[in-house]
Amino acid sequence: MSKVRVRFAPSPTGGLHLGGVRTVLFNYLFAKKHGGDFIVRIEDTDQTRFVAGAEEYIFECLKWCGIEPDESPLHGGSYGPYRQSERKESYRQYAEQLVKDGFAYYAFDTPGELEKMRNDLKTAENPSVQYDIRTRMQMKNSLTLPAVEVKKLLDENTRHVVRIKMPEDETISFTDMIHHEVSFNSSLVDDKVLLKADGMPTYHLAVVVDDYLMQITHAFRGEEWLSSAPVHVLLWKYLFGLDKMPKWAHLPLILGPSGKLSKRDGAKYGFPVFAMNWTDPKTNELTEGFKEKGFLPEAFINLLAVLGWNDGTEQEIFSMDELIERFSIERVHKAGAKFDFEKAKWFNQEWIKKLPVTNYQPGVKEIFEAKSVTISDDEYFTKVLNLVKERCVLLPDFYDQSIFFFKTPVAYDEAAVKPKWDAGKLNFFTEMVTRYNNLTEWEIEAIEAEFKALTTEKNIKPGELQMILRVMLVGTKMGPGVFVIAEAIGKEESLNRIQKALIIFSTF
């Protein structure tokens, strides 16, 4: 048996959205689970929609996600070229072959003539008229024109396309790994263009030819392709034989809060839809990515994997290795799933807690530096990050949750302190400063013990005092344990902060 070969075939026309990443992921998981190869092939047959930089962008996203292709335009491989535009010539011969065998025909209709036909035949019951078995005999093609006329047009290099000739009233069925038996009536499928006037193949011809040439064994794609699957099945039958056709799986769609997930939804509801930042070179419009929003790649992969799939147990947190081990295409859902940003954030929080901080420390450091906070001591940075990691959902949260470890507070939560402040407290903290000054061992237990001892002496409830101390050190009522903070920022800085706050608080 030949090795499992699975391909992801993006068309570089913009950012890589959630559905796209999940399609790659499932392809990748399946390939790796079965010890096969994961191939990335670029579908750039539509030059008008091709966007400069998009191909490189796709590979950057894959890299960030931890998906390394075995074969691709970037990684090489023995089934190249991996860009459809680079194999343009070979598609024509397959199209010609189909015409010769009577499975396809030349069509000379101009775009204007096509539009006219669709307009003329349009009715309320049939708003979108197809070029199909019912209409093709009224059009200008090698089925209706005399052979000599066809030859003449061809010899004169008249612009033309090649269309598949859908058979009459045949049931085309195939087995989908997710949907099981799916069938269509061939009379209801239109005569799709196979080869465009510019000589480029359409997706329909290209996938089939490429999958054959690259010996693809499994093909997983979005459900939006299900409707055109009968064309592909027929092409396989005509060209290479159904026995060589890859096994199909049509993945359910990822939906937005209202219907299909779109770039608009992201803007409207405030969540990313692309893996990484994408700037459209035509409009210069920037769409924020999950990476830049502060997601960990592990979380991103995880949340996508369980959107439409689960392993049947209660486990929800999976690493890439676990996913490869547990994944099974049969357990992928049939129905589309709505993307829930709240749950997405939860996955990120879980991964922030789960992973050692050193994994994402460089990224967090960048966030600090972007806010003009220089981190000179990486070891201290690690310590602080560990102290606050479980209260961070997205990476930028680390800044808000830990900035006080690096900067002396400039403002205080006066509303919290004022009602509790009195002469007794002033007296307490003044004496506390002296005591702390004399404390030789600046470590958590000692700092706390010293504090508690004085509260007992002064007969003040320690709770209120701790809250005030916190505001003195942090500025607000947040963060890890007060004494933990005091220990971390050091004796000198702690005393500084207490004294600085004391000046302000004593005016209350």
Place this chain on the structure above:
RNA sequence: GCCGCGUUGGUCAAGGGGUUAAGACGCCUCCCUUUCACGGAGGAAUCACGGGUUCGAAUCCCGUACGUGGUACCA
């Protein structure tokens, strides 16, 4: 319109003839902590509708509704 695919709490979902119909996110209450989280204990909330088949249907069948995709010389 036609064709395809789908439908278990607000969301993700387990379950595929007999269950008190799991679990997670979110929401609410309480505990922990006189901070914010984490953690812990509870709570509200579901089988789209109508017909069958069956002793018995969330599970099987048929309709309807709704959603979604396609209906391009786009992928």
